[in-house]
Amino acid sequence: MDVITLVGDCGEPYSKMLGIDLEEGDTAWAKWLLASILYAKPIREESATKTYKAFEAAGLADARSIVDAGWDRLVEILDKGGYTRYDFSTADRLLEIFGSLLKNYGGSLRRLYDSSADGRDLERRIVGLGKGIGPVTVSVFLRDMRRVWPKARPQLTPRIKKSAEALGIRDVTGYADKHGLDVTELETALHRYSRALSGAKGPKCLRR
Known part of the structure; x- marks a missing residue:
């Protein structure tokens, strides 16, 4: 090859493929965080893409809307996108992660980034949003975000x-x-x- x-x-x-312009700031960053969580699972790329688009079409692509939607609605969207194998656990994790983002940073990833002292602290804060974020999710998210976040240093x-x-x-x-x-x-x-x-x-x- x-x-x-x-x-x-x-x-x-992936962010570009989804039409997410990371130069737009917080709104786009929340969308990319959601997508990164979906892509980090061992699931077909096409299924993760379809699921993200289902969330976007439903207007559930920021911290407040995801938290307000509630568990049943999130499971419904996940199932619609073909994420049935991980629907219950992913709904739990989305509520925890975006709820934590609301509670600790007012729903703003810009505020999370600005609060970070360096790349290592940035990763610590992202992981700290919830147990659904592990090394793979952090790497997927920061891989695209380093174009707009100088402190981003994703691991392979x-x-x-x-x-x-x-x-x-x-x-x-x-x-x-x-x-x-x-x-x-x-x-x-x-x-x-x-x-x-x-x-x-x-x-x-x-x-x-």
Whole structure:
């Protein structure tokens, strides 16, 4: 697999694919946090995308609306998007995470970011929003957010590490710099490529 071709075919960041412009600030950041939580689960990309769009179509894409919707409504949306395997637990976690964001930061991710002393503190605060946020969710979220958050220093997920190793890439950031690639696009492409390595049905970008 040629890495340059892989990035060209599969490197579109998830936030951009969803039409979320992270330059717009808090409103867009809340949408991306929601999407990141969905994508972090071991579920097909298409299902996570469909579920996010179901939330957006229902007007449930910010802390207040998600909390006000309540558990039953969240489960209904999750089921509509095909997230049935994780519907109950994800509804619990969404209520906890966005409820914590409301309680501790007034629903504002900008306030969370501004309160962070550095990259490590930023990750600690994101994880602190709820038990539904682990290292993979933090990495998925910050991978795109580093374009607008200078303190964002996401760690590579196991999936990305596996793909990089398979393609002979020892230093992902160094490889991106050397070949003039956007590191976010490279990591996104490696994430998508990992599905092919696992034997699962690969994303559409690998089926051309």
